[in-house]
Amino acid sequence: MFQRIRNFGIKAAGAVAVATVLLGCTETGGGSQGPRVNTNKPVVVGILVPSGSGVQQQEALAGSLVAAAKLAVAEMSDVQIDLRVYSTAGDPNRAAAAAQQAAKDGAKVLVGPLFAQAANAAGAAVASQGINVLSFSNNPDIAGGNVFILGDTFANTADRVVGYAARQGSRSIAALVKSDAAGEVAAAAVKAAAQNNGASFAGVARYELTTESAVAAVSATKSLIQQSGATALVMDADAAGALPVFAQLLPENGISAANTQFIGLTRWDKTADSVRANPGMQGSLFALNDTSATSAFNQRYGAANGVGPHLLAGKAYDAMRAVGTLLQSGSSDALSRNKLTRPAGFSGANGVFRLRPDGTNQRALAVATFREGQVVVLDPAPRSFGGAGS
Template sequence: MAALHHFKKLGRHALGALGVGLLLSGCIETNTASQGPKVNTSQPVVVGLMVPSGSGNAQTELLANSLISAAKLAVAEMPDAKIDMRVYSTGGDANQAAAAAQRAANDGAKILVGPLFAQASNAAGTAVAGNSINVLSFSNNPDIAGGNVFILGDTFANTANRVVGYAASQGKKSIAALVRADAAGTVAANAVESAAKSNGAAYVGVAKYELTNESAVAAISATKGLIQQTGATALVMDADAAGALPVFAQLLPEAGISSANTQFIGLTRWDKTSEQVRASTGVQGALFAMTDTSATSSFSQRYSATYGSSPHLLAGKAYDGMRAVGTLLQTGSRDALTRSALTRNAGFSGANGVFRFRPDGTNQRALAVATFREGQVVVVDPAPRSFGGAGF
């Protein structure tokens, strides 16, 4: 029962590791629509960067500093785009974010990049909706997307569509899910169901778990029953390396369920898991998504060369937001920061590959599909480099 001991010990830590997703979540009212302000691209355009500094939390301060550094890097790499970047602290709080957003509007900001958390992003979007200012939030919560709020965060919907779509193309047409018994798990399950339907596969049901030993054991039994009853040929999991994945990697195969007979599919970064998990027999051949490895490596190298340290995992979102703004300003159009410009089909070149904003305020990102072979991470379908090709 080593895995269960590991699971129990990591239960609280797992919540922290998932904290970005959980803290960014929550059903929040969508903002009213906004097309965006006119801009004069021959003059410096004020862009408000909203970061969660001022909260007193050391980790959040480090994240905020990395977001600022990444945004500065994007601006430096686009000298033709005249950007007057100004930083506003939100303290990770919705009320402070609303006040900061209004200050940015009063300072002449034409667009906001950030904030991080969903509640803060929604508040900021509401505060500046009357100014026709769009907000490029770092959140991954699709509930706040829409109106003048666009999200930059990685979504379950985007990941599920990529990996489920690939699995379906390989003949895995019957999809089951194993997800957390919470709001984030519900979003994950809905994403899997939608991805299955979009890719010509059947969604046959879901099993749920909580971060306890008893729930993990019960989830294994429920999952086995679901697969036996439905004949599911693939099992999609939201578990990650810091949470339930090490447990399921041991207990599912012990129950007779492995990626050899039921295709395992991950919705999180399984390449970040331990060598022990990667090498376990039951997960060989599992499928999961990764960013465009060459783009990610290039961004990390440029960031490290500039600042002498590695970027935070979320720093690329600030780079992406500022990169999108700069790319649009380089067009010289007075409508560079409107909704129609932001949602252009060609998208943008980001820290982790190409991405684009969708009309509903969510995003679509290029992802590679990878697997485990003899304990090694192997890319089986590279991330597309542009929109319209394979993988999209």
């Protein structure tokens, strides 16, 4: 086992032209869509984290990401990784400069950054060198070419929970989403999930984060369900947003889990006890990570660091697990797109996952519900993808 950790503070290098045309990596530097590596020597991996901004939350997150990456490296056998840390401050210009510096330092793959624009900039900065970027972002707009996203996506969650609901008899799906760009992504994910799982898409109602808008959205949702005959309602609302309001107002207006299958696209298990115990929310469906894998990761991280991980730390662990697993093969093209997107995927902090050729990811998720205010897993997360068709 070889592990060398270095930290590099990167200063902004002026305006960087961030092209969204992150086309397939060139073969500059060798390898098919990825630089060749010599696994008999330490392979340089750059991790780009949002430190250096002076913002306490970002600094804490950056530290947790690095700690999780180091944990993954420590747990891998027969692999030599020279892990080097670069600060981006969450800024696209600094992310591009960091990516360029990492490439000069010999990095064969980049892990991070977190924020979408920074990840896009980093990818553009090293695309011509054929270096792939495993970002922590969940924004599918930046995925593709040499940029992969590791963050949880609406598309993955929607397909899992809508698919489960459809198999249980919910064949007409409506959506209630925020009136913003993220809401549009959520609505598109619900529509695609319905179509992929043999259900019809009944339409969408939208809301803004104001009391007046939420009240109007409840009325619009009720009309949509009555007119379309939808039997399920998918919501992007979360505990920090409109979910507590909808949990109260929807049942008060005759729309509850008793007559309409509520489905969540966010972590409804993180809601307040009052929401969990709301009679109208009992029987709702939402997705969870593999709970046993998450618990095991949290324990290992805590034992190594004395504190628990940030909620996003698992993304850094996953990236390094993917890199380390591929390097264990000893193949010179271990970090190519073809290898990164292998159908079997990888074992991560929160269960198995795999990278898609389009730059997005698929994660094995569990389906859960509320029963008497308690979170109950109805369908555990798969432990493997079982091949390319899964």
